[in-house]
Amino acid sequence: MTSSAAPAVHVRAPGKINVFMRVGAVMDDGYHDVATAYQAVSLYEDVRAYPADDFSVGFSGSIDTSGLVTDDTNLAIKAAKMLARKAGYKGGVRLEIEKHVPIGGGMGGGSADAAATLVACDALWGTEATKDDLHALAARLGADVPFALLGGTAIGTGRGDRLSPALATGSFHWVLALPEAQLSTPTVYTELDKHRERHSHDIAPAQRKPSVDTAVLQALRAGDPQMLAESLTNDLQAPAIHLSPEIGDVLELGEMNGALAGIVSGSGPTVAFLTPDLDGALDLQIALSAARLTAVRATGPVHGARIIGD
Template sequence: MGTRQTQTVTVRAPGKINVFFRVGALQDDGYHDVASLYQAVSLYEEVTATPADDFSVRFTGPIDTSTLRTDDSNLAIRAAKLLAERTGAGRGVALTVHKRVPIAGGMGGGSADAAATLLACDELWGTGLGRAGLLPLAASLGADVPFALEGGTAVGTGRGDELSAALAKGSFHWVLALSDGGLSTPLVYRTLDQHRDEHSADIVPTPEQVRVDTAVLQAVRSGDAGSLADAMHNDLQAAAFRLAPELSELLELGESRGALAGIVSGSGPTVAFLVSDAVASAELQAVLARAGVRTLTATGPVPGARRID
């Protein structure tokens, strides 16, 4: 008889693009209310969970992960420990993360790792919470984690973690232009607040509570890329441009060479270009490659975290 194989569980979870992102006024607790329309896209993180005596994480895949922490501050380890703590699982896990989502690119790769880890460990340990039971744990780990668990298209409000599914039809094609440097999310927000303070006389005061425009909801509901291109918006984009002016040149290049529209995803620095179809996607990739820009292509919406082994 052969030796029994150690059971492993592999789960993949998608990165996301914020096709719409509004930021409310800075509140007394230092946070902002946000209103976002998330679309899960076909760039996946794969997390393999293997039984172990303690908790560890290692990375594989095409992305340079040398800057990533593998200690207890890592979101995947935090997710595994949180599940163990809440369920009394009393076991460890060795996590292997195959990364495909750009790091610090505003695409929720770390959140996808956490969502995939929750689902993988729930299966591995037989803790039986399932997707619905894992959602509150996901929300406590970060605003984008519940979305990576659910996938599809959703409206996020509050701190971004209050999710409601949005009706969506068809498939959208994206070309993602990657930047070498990351942008610090807190710095992008501070730059936005500063800009609003400096120009408070000239701009309409920002409401504390914000919502997703009807136009963007109608665009995803109809599956019409042209309408979505018109409705996309990101309040953080101006701040990202101020910190990294080359992003605005990149956006102009893409929009002048066939993209229906471009947007900084989340706090950047990834720029997501919406294109009409796979042919337009390949053409834009070629243009950006000649300009020395690294790109990835993706389609959305796609489902959330799923077991694949």
């Protein structure tokens, strides 16, 4: 049976912006607890799952996917195999992933692929996993995978995988300056620890158990972009700029061209600019594009991973 004739399951999952990211002190195991406010945005990954005897993945999309691994270390393949093991499913799956979220850009594209794969394979194989089952598998795959399943707006604690939905009204308009380079999340966290050591006399010591500021929750609940702009926080922004100084230039450019505020998303290097409305987003996208940056508009919050009828 050809792929065009095979009964595929199509699942779409969103990228995310961390509108707030507080990172706790480094723990004995080398990890950090975080307190983050996630918002799912309308920059999507599309996963199509086809019946197969073994496990494989191929990529296409609006971004360069040539450097992505397609072996067992790929997060989507890991997700499919994990569900198959849990369900006792003996077959495989062929995954075709259309990517639009930047790779290594701090927006959780790989996590969205994994979340979409769990939903797609569950439907394809008829494994009838519960939401709790899928969430537990997602948490084993990575800190951002449970949120890609949930979508919307949520507070993440622990490693970021302990989620509680947060009320958000209205729609926020973002312009994303997509990077040409990538930043490795572990490298940015290591740089954060060094940054804190270097500036230990100037900055307060990191909390072991950070929390999300109430001002962020109030801004999301009010659907007020100006209020949210004043609350955008990311402890990983300074180390990301230290590793890629051009991020600082991008932030300055956006804020000079009408953004209410800019923030590095997650561990970067994608920069997310919050704008007052659609017109502001269009104007900023044009200004950033004129400076030869890749800029895309997105709105949030949007749904998490869900089946799409082709």
